[in-house]
Amino acid sequence: MPVLVRGARQLLTMRGPRGPRRGEAMQDLGIVPDGAVLIRGGKIVSLGPSRRVENLSLARHAREIDATGRVVAPGFVDSHTHLVCGPARLVDYEMILAGATYREIAAVGGGILASVRAVREMPIRRLLLQAKKTLAGCVAHGTTTLEAKSGYGLDEKGERKALRAVQALQDDPIELIPTYLGAHAVPPEYAGRADDYIDWMCRSVMPKLKRRKLARFVDIYCDEDAFTIEQGRRYLSAAKDFGFGLKVHAEQFSRTGAAMLAVEMGAASADHLAHINDDDARALAASDTIATLLPGSVFHLGLDCYPPARKLIKAGAAVALATDYNPGTSPTYNMQMVLSLACSQMRMTPAEAFCAATINGAYALHCGDHTGSIETGKDADLVMFDVPDYREVPYHFGVNLVVMTMKRGVVLYGKGNVGWDEN
Template sequence: MRRIRADLVISNCNQIITLAGKCPRRGKEMRELGIVEKGWIAVKGEKIVFVGGEKEFREEVEVHCKTKWIDCEGKVCLPGLVDSHNHLPFAGERVDEFKMKLEGASYMEIAERGGGIKKTVGMTSEISKEDLKKITLQRIKKMISQGTTTSEAKSGYGFFLETEVKQLEAVKEISPISPITLIPTFLAHDIPSEYSGKREEYIKYLENEVLPEIKKRKLARFFDIFCEKGVFDLEESRRLIKKAKELGFEIKMHADEFTSLGGAELAIENGARSCDHLLEISKDGIKALGRSNTCAVLMPSVPFFLKTKKYAPAREILEANGIVALGTDLNPGSSMNYSMLFTLQLAVFEMGLLPEEAITAGTINSAYALGEEWDRGSIEKGKKADLLILDIPSYIYIFYELGTNPIEKVIKEGKIMEV
């Protein structure tokens, strides 16, 4: 038998959390991590070519003088984490608002003082594309240090074509040098004040100008819409989703975050890859998720950051056989969170997921939520070598030892990264 030639070998892993096999995972399947103890991994180029025990490794894998070795004795190897909901390319911060919130200011009080989403829209409109690219790359460095190797990157802080294009072009232009894989999404985020009282005109503007131009320039894979009371209602959302699908976009949705409008059902009706947030999802919506292939992307750092104490009903969705994934929802107003590790921990302590379920939700199921499950999210032969080496003896320490970062090394598509 001809042996496989390896460029990188990871040896003696106390645990390899492979998550090999079925994808996406539902119900009790989410507790099955596919652990290989005392395992070895071989990588050739960007891809994994071997996962298994030392005996099989010696028989099947060939090393050469330039093969790199990582001794993982007493440590854990985990798939790179996947952030399936992230508003990455925005300008500025809103730390002043954060302080006001902590002091008791309401959303309306902050808005009356010039804050809120429109402040970020203004800063993002004013910044140059080159400066936006620099800021985005700085954020990406923080994300990879916390184990994220693949992330969504939403626009939505432009409202108008010029700034939406600037956001998405920034993502496209940094992608070749980004240390993480970026999946671009065009988000219809809100109705701008310039169209107050002229909602129909803005819907037509999105239909006839913005969506076609973004598709023509090949700037986004997904279309997302904020379906919510006071933003885009169900019929407006349905109409824009229909247009996006006609143009060839895949669909994601912000749904049922503040009010139970039936956003989850609309997402399922349209074959959306995911519906996100879901703090106010109805019982019927939960049942519908369990019968569908639409993924529930949950972001526990949002209610944590906002101190609302109400979290999405993760356990109910799981028990209904729904697909659950996780994201940071990185944004300047409601979740300035770069860390998928922290997100996994919050999912356990605040949403009631088991550690195994949280890991599954933040890896293979999040890869599914971004349409990347064939390449990423698990440690399997033929997949991209996106791997984390954690200086802990068992995966359970991710949740047991808080306030530390156990990530010792990040490997992205076979390359050992500096973090």
Template sequence: MKADRLLIDCHAATMTEGGAPYGVVEDAAVAIADGRIAWIGPRAGMPAMEAARTDRLDGRWITPGLIDCHTHLVFGGDRSGEFEQRLGGATYEEIARAGGGIVSSVKATRAASEEALFASAMSRLEGLKASGVTTVEIKSGYGLDRDSELKMLRVARRIGREGGVRVRTSYLGLHAVPPEHRDDRRAYVDKAVDDILPEAHAQGLVDAVDAYCEPIAFSTEEVSRLFDKARALGLPVKLHADQLSDGGGAALAARYRALSADHIEHATEAGVAAMAAAGVAAVLLPGAYLMLRETRTPPIDLLRRHGVRMAVATDCNPGTSPVASMTAALNLACVQFGLTPEEALAGATREAARALGLSEQVGTLEVGKAADLAIWTIARPAELAYWLGKPLLFRRITAGVDGEARA
């Protein structure tokens, strides 16, 4: 058997289901050919191998490259001032209704050049990459007019070409009502649905369609209009659902067989059951929960009981989750929400791939899948959710190609 590269003297947490915890293979070998996994298993069972390069990893662990399946990585400015306001007692809703929140990021994003947006997003991406991320979802939603939304999505595509990660884009046109449409929100919904989305799709900038369904954002009826248009264009959908209140978002996501319903702190058992029946993944965002100092956690026990798949993501954004580390998100998911370290790591690999519709390509270490790997200097996989701030990554590999090497 021929390979471009062979990794030995290592252990693998394959994250496949039905076997050992974490899908562990002790004393593993991984062969890579043409950017894909050509063979993986116990080294003792490896077939005769002719490899152009062999890497000895000194007992390190290999996992699938981590997947951040919910980010707002591209934006202008920051909202550290609002952080101070919240610490002083102001609520997120009060800040938003006073013209802050998402609308303040819209102003900064519209004013920023495409080059400036790319540079600032790349600086945040470095944190994600340093925590083992090889795939990132990036949303629009801070432009809220045709030119600015397209600008954001172009920057996201450029990150996918130049940033050393796989990128999936989401059009988040229904994120907030922009200031110029405050007195005529219907006109903005018309524009977001009938003008901006079709143009973004025509330019090849959209992989999925998202919306923010909350009383301070958009109703289920408005979101349904957007999702109907997405369906007509052949695009999958996902939803910011039931974060601040029970607005029926989980059930709406289920009705459209969305890839995921994200946040869902206030989802009811009926909503969770509907998600399970429709195969909708839950994306848990513990960074936003932390930063907003929320007290109601997502219904983890209900999700487990109904068999809803749970992904974990950073929600990296300027206002409510300035988190740029996936391993930090794993820790927070365990400490705040009660996930086990294995559930958290599955949430950042196998289940995150499911939440992006990429299960056939990435998320587990299996023959035929992309050779997107993270190599860690750890003694056991649970360390990835245990440490806060300790550098653990040794190397990232995307499609068989080395990324950054670290100590």
């Protein structure tokens, strides 16, 4: 049965030319006042002013969702998460609060390797249960597409287990994009032999992941206490040869040249970018690599080195926003809070933040052809907020304003009276 979402005070379509938005174009949300969206078979078949769309013959037989007085936008695309991650790291958290650095936490057995120990021990059904619970939270906060990285198994069994969990949850209930992040940290069995570990992943792990279709992207964490640029180049070249899309954790705690490496390798995105310089911003702007900013991790660690969003947007880079959901540095899956941080801490405008969290996030996952905007022919991935103006979403920081989340025309989350009766 067709579905008609009608009467939205503001319908944020994000419609525009193919490709991610840059510079001034990030301000243009393609807002339709009193807007409606007509959906059939999970796809958007028409959109525009309610008085026009509701008079289409298909709309007369449609189930109606009343959006009167509210904002309807494309569902959030969270393009950077460590979904399968094991339990909360509360010892780390208290150390952070007491002033410890990420390096000091790692030195006493916390940090990434603490999660690795936990994930290696967890049976897949527990990882699945945990991921499902997290996904339900993502949906309730308006996310309809989510990238999910491995990287807490590191050995073959652990990584396969994490990526199988992601595979099992594919499209249930939202779209998951799996990323192999074997190069997240050097596992204990390869301590002091990072080069050997890189070689083993390229030679032994990547071909299997490709054959079993367990990952679409391959990601590496390059930084002072992580992998070097040379190791990154070797690892990403191998991944590219296997046909994976590429992602790089770049310039999070120090500048090592990883953003330039991402551009050089034609990566889909370079993520974090807190420590980039002007040359990096210009190189990203001149490339197709999306600059994905993750202010949640800066906030949680209590740091003040937010990525220079204004510099990137001014240079013409395509900026995306994501949660970086993970147990060590950003334990949130609330994209609305990320929008608030982007506005208050990085001085993005509310319009730029919405653009970065939807259409540009979709392009960071090579999904821009079917999601990220409300346009004819795209998947009906929508979120409805209980406010009359989109600027109120970042404005009410920490508040969940979502009253409905829809994926491919199916309401996954509905609160209060949205005119939806499942009977």
